[in-house]
Amino acid sequence: MATALSEEELDNEDYYSLLNVRREASSEELKAAYRRLCMLYHPDKHRDPELKSQAERLFNLVHQAYEVLSDPQTRAIYDIYGKRGLEMEGWEVVERRRTPAEIREEFERLQREREERRLQQRTNPKFSSRGIRPGLTTVLARNLDKNTVGYLQWRWGIQSAMNTSIVRDTKTSHFTVALQLGIPHSFALISYQHKFQDDDQTRVKGSLKAGFFGTVVEYGAERKISRHSVLGAAVSVGVPQGVSLKVKLNRASQTYFFPIHLTDQLLPSAMFYATVGPLVVYFAMHRLIIKPYLRAQKEKELEKQRESAATDVLQKKQEAESAVRLMQESVRRIIEAEESRMGLIIVNAWYGKFVNDKSRKSEKVKVIDVTVPLQCLVKDSKLILTEASKAGLPGFYDPCVGEEKNLKVLYQFRGVLHQVMVLDSEALRIPKQSHRIDTDG
Structure with missing residues (x-):
């Protein structure tokens, strides 16, 4: 079902999704996710000038997300107001004097006053x-x-x-x-x-x-x-x-x-x-x-919204493709390590709007291949995705803005094929026995 798009959905980065952490993530979880992505995107790891430039931009974006979420004051503001809230004037006075709980309390007080006036x-x-x-x-x-x-x-x-x-x-x-x-x-x-x-x-x-x-x-x-x-x-x-x-x-x-x-x-x-x-x-x-x-x-x-967002979608697509190119070497090492212990191998993964057999001509436009980005997130034969839109993950972008999306994954674990499909904002943890494909059937 199609849904209307807000300006916020098009402009704002989801820092939690970018780092692939829970909204309740501890400082240790944030630090681990940040270090992992820094190792992947650090500009010094890439000699090719084009890749180096792309890595620098993604590295700065990850650093910006970590800076916001690792500071209790800016994280509290981001949780309440989003990315635009960080650009509001006046926070330079409040940030250092109030705890996250006090900021939320102040925000709720203002909300109550507005609600009472409206009432x-x-x-x-x-x-x-x-x-x-x-x-x-x-x-x-x-x-x-x-x-x-x-x-x-x-x-x-x-x-x-x-x-x-x-x-x-x-x-x-x-x-x-x-x-x-x-x-x-x-x-x-x-x-x-x-x-x-x-x-x-x-x-x-x-x-x-x-x-x-x-x-x-x-x-x-x-x-x-x-x-x-x-x-x-x-x-x-x-x-x-x-x-x-x-x-x-x-x-x-x-x-x-x-x-x-x-x-x-x-x-x-x-x-x-x-x-x-x-x-x-x-x-x-x-x-x-x-x-x-x-x-x-x-x-x-x-x-109309799709047409107006076409430039933004194209930019997101180019960013995702750049991220995938930067991941290739890391993914190759991860696959070698997983194959050596018969661990978790992402065979194929698709993200977007899945259509029926009568509409297969439009399937390429609605679904993108995210095999490499998912394999890059595999650690110790496990893949964990938090409850957030997958479009914010490194190497992902939204192929069908404003429409319901799913993530479909075909993976191999211990030499056995598994398959799972989840909603866009649904958490995912693999491998699981329930995902196993019954070859006898």
Whole structure:
């Protein structure tokens, strides 16, 4: 499945992947990985001017990664903000005075403050009266905990009222309890909204509002139908209002309301059609119109991103090929050592998007040969890859930007063939008995 590319994915080096270490790697693990790559890429080991230049560039990149990760302060900043965070101004003051834990704590504090401000803006109750000039309003707010805010509001004027409410907003839900005493409207309100953690940001909500005007029950749902559009529908059932359907479309910064009053009476048939009708229309439109449109838009956008990233991909490919040339001599020695003890030999390894038999013509474009880079990582008849994208490993690059990738390895251990396929960011440890190919089968 194709995914949108962020600028960060194209520009940032993954230092952990480059050194092939865990994000929790100790200083000893970092040092061992650094020394191993230094021996491979040290410019003095190569006499050919072209290879020497390539080795110098890769050596400097490895050194830069080790410098960042070996220093607790810069590593903490890199873990939180990424490579770009190291280029931000102001860290020269913080770096030497704060521990990694303090940096993370400061970052989390700023995040909480931003979240509280956002929550306050989103959940602050708004009361208005059309056709009547609003009076003076006073609002007091207090954070009860990280996700809960309490409000107390007074309004003086033609329509005086006092409103108190408690709003709790979390990643998966939004809950409000409110009580208003005023002239002429007094009411009690309870509402709940459940947020599904899907790509369409689906939300289901319901509320109960009772006061001097009567009682109203409202239920509905909303869903993202495109990058900038959200479609929602709600059924309102009340006494004496009757049954009505409200359709809402948010498009960028504009909101469109389509109220449809069905009946003044509480008729089960009206409630049924108000509930089922929009669902049937939505699923029909989603299947026949929205889904094909979004798929076409996504492919079009991905193609544009690939075109804009073509220069970067070409550069990564050249860097990977240069790294492979630098590895040849080391790989030859590793293979000789492994063969002498019937150890681990990488027979073939491929990285990229694997296609079915009907599309073999495009397989060369989607998959690259990474046999040499993997063999270079073999040590003492073992190969260990951490949980990170394989595209950041020396000798690798991303052959199909924005698409799901796998690593497929055919290897020999103790003279027996083994085979394994893993996801791009999945950890890998070989050899394993479970990878053994059953020749009898």
